Amino acid sequence: xxxxxxxxxxxxxxxxxxxxxxxxxxxxxxxxxxxxxxxxxxxxxxxxxxxxxxxxxxxxxxxxxxxxxxxxxxxxxxxxxxxxxxxxxxxxxxxxxxxxxxxxxxxxxxx
Amino acid sequence: xxxxxxxxxxxxxxxxxxxxxxxxxxxxxxxxxxxxxxxxxxxxxxxxxxxxxxxxxxxxxxxxxxxxxxxxxxxxxxxxxxxxxxxxxxxxxxxxxxxxxxxxxxxxxxxxxxxxxxxx
Numbered sequence: 001x002x003x004x005x006x007x008x009x010x011x012x013x014x015x016x017x018x019x020x021x022x023x024x025x026x027x028x029x030x031x032x033x034x035x036x037x038x039x040x041x042x043x044x045x046x047x048x049x050x051x052x053x054x055x056x057x058x059x060x061x062x063x064x065x066x067x068x069x070x071x072x073x074x075x076x077x078x079x080x081x082x083x084x085x086x087x088x089x090x091x092x093x094x095x096x097x098x099x100x101x102x103x104x105x106x107x108x109x110x111x
Numbered sequence: 112x113x114x115x116x117x118x119x120x121x122x123x124x125x126x127x128x129x130x131x132x133x134x135x136x137x138x139x140x141x142x143x144x145x146x147x148x149x150x151x152x153x154x155x156x157x158x159x160x161x162x163x164x165x166x167x168x169x170x171x172x173x174x175x176x177x178x179x180x181x182x183x184x185x186x187x188x189x190x191x192x193x194x195x196x197x198x199x200x201x202x203x204x205x206x207x208x209x210x211x212x213x214x215x216x217x218x219x220x221x222x223x224x225x226x227x228x229x230x231x
Contacts, residue, residue, distance in 0.1 A: 003155070036217035038156070045206055045221040046148075046156060057219060089156050093216040099170040100146075100158040100216055 004029060004090055004103035011109040017078040020106045022090030023071060028101055030071035034093035037066060037075045041086045049088075050075060077108070085110045113137040113220045115207050120225030123197055131192040131225060133207030141165070141185040144210035146218050147192050149203035149227075159205070162190060164213050175201075197229045 005023040012018040022029060022037075029035055035053045038046035048057055050066035053073060063078045073092075077084055090103035119131040133145070147159040160181040162169045169181050180193040190207055204226050208218035 034216045040156075045223055047221070048211075048217065048219050051211065051215070051217050051219075087155075091156075091158070091217060097176075098158070098172045099161060102156045102158060105155040 002101075004092060004101055006088075006090060006103040006106045008104070009107045009109065011111055012080045013111045014080050014082065016080050017076060018080060018108065019077075020075045020088055020090075020108070022073040022075070022092075022103045024073075024092055024094075024101070025071055027096055028092040028094040029068065029073050029090075031095065032093050035066070035068060035073045036091045037064075038089045038091065039084075039086045040089065046089065080110050082110050084108060113209065115209065115220060115222035117205060117207050117222045117225035120205065120227045122228045122230060124231050125198060125229055127197055128193070128195045129197060129227060131194070131205055131207075131227070133190045133192075133222060135188050135190070135207075135209070138209065140183075140188040143212065144214045145181075145183060145190040146208040146210060147181060147190075148206045148208055148218075148221070149201075150206070150224075151200075151203045154203075157203070160192065161210065161214070168214075194227070197227075199229050201227060202229045203227060 037050040040046045054066045094101045114136045146161045160171045162181045178196045183190040204224040206224045208221040211219040
């Protein structure tokens with residue numbers, strides 16, 4: 001497959017929680033613990049938010065968490081803040097000929 | 112602190128070649144794999160290639176296989192992306208990114224990117 005599947009957009013109000021899904025196959029998301037999530041603000045480079053499905057790099061807020069069920073990974077953001085408004089991409093190792101695959105991207109709007 | 116600075120982007124005609132460079136500082140370059148990731152205007156991220164810490168192993172996206180070559184010079188702390196037979200669909204911002212380890216399949220630092228425009 002050419003890209004992991006994410007919803008095009010999600011929205012939430014400040015203080016609420018949202019979840020972004022990332023659906024792949026057993027050759028990527030479901031088969032390996034190498035799922036990561038990136039945040040990208042307009043005209044900025046992507047920033048790592050979650051790695052190895054559930055781990056958070058130092059410096060990333062504990063409001064961000066990752067999980068997986070079968071071939072679908074999820075990013076949950078709790079206590080939404082205005083600064084969380086960005087595009088979020090999932091990524092995974094894949095056993096196909098391409099080593100790494102990204103998701104289609106989800107635009108988060110904080111209402 | 113970790114710094115990655117890409118250069119070499121510009122406007123190039125279809126079928127021509129271009130070489131991008133990424134100069135890094137702030138970490139032990141020879142211990143980490145290095146990726147190139149691109150983003151077409153208004154589109155999502157696309158992984159392009161990765162080179163292992165010692166330069167002996169590299170992998171490519173199907174879309175660039177056979178046309179792009181990644182290499183590195185650990186004595187100069189630079190990673191390169193040689194792009195041949197360029198196509199209009201290669202138009203994108205190209206980011207270099209530091210792998211989180213020798214080959215962890217994700218990156219923890221990313222440069223600001225360099226724009227490549229393929230157009231006649």
